[in-house]
Amino acid sequence: MTDAAGAPRKRAAFESPARLARPLPFDPGMKRPMSTVAGAALVLLRVATGVLWLLSLGVQWPALVGEADADIAGISLTPDQIGTGFIAVAVVMGLVLLADGAFAVLILRGHNIPRVIVxxxxxxxxxxxxxxxxxxxxxxxxxxxxVTLSLDILVLLALSSRSAAAYARRFERR
Structure with a gap:
């Protein structure tokens, strides 16, 4: 069920589940819907907020380490050892942000698996x-x-729309 432009129409409140379960038509020439663009932009915004959070943590890290009295299972950690923890956090967080940015680009290009993962x-x-x-x-x-909660909700709303799903699955023969 598509409109004149070929985009999937919104479903009515009274639409039957059988009609909703019907597969969407095969359409490799489908134009990129705004929901896909908005979803990818929100994922990139989430990456930007993650970078800002990481930079903020880096600025505050010396004060946090100075106040820290880490004693884990009887093992005392020195501030140098705790400082090394920031490097580990930054590397892991950087890899996650990089993957999230790559997923945003793949979503924009119309791939379904990154959309589902996000x-x-x-x-x-x-x-x-x-x-x-x-x-x-x-x-x-x-x-x-x-901020992160609202971005996650908006990403979920944008990428779970029928038009975003149809665009991501436009090459699948059903």
């Missing part, structure tokens, strides 16, 4: 924010999890 991680992130709010009473504030 939606899965957004769902896990939203779920973990809920669990920490529910179980530990962590408040959702602008300087803690509000």
């Amino acid at each position: 939606m899965t991680f957004s769902t896990i992130s939203i779920g973990s924010a809920f669990v920490t709010w529910w179980a530990q009473g962590q408040e959702i504030r602008i300087h803690t999890t509000l």
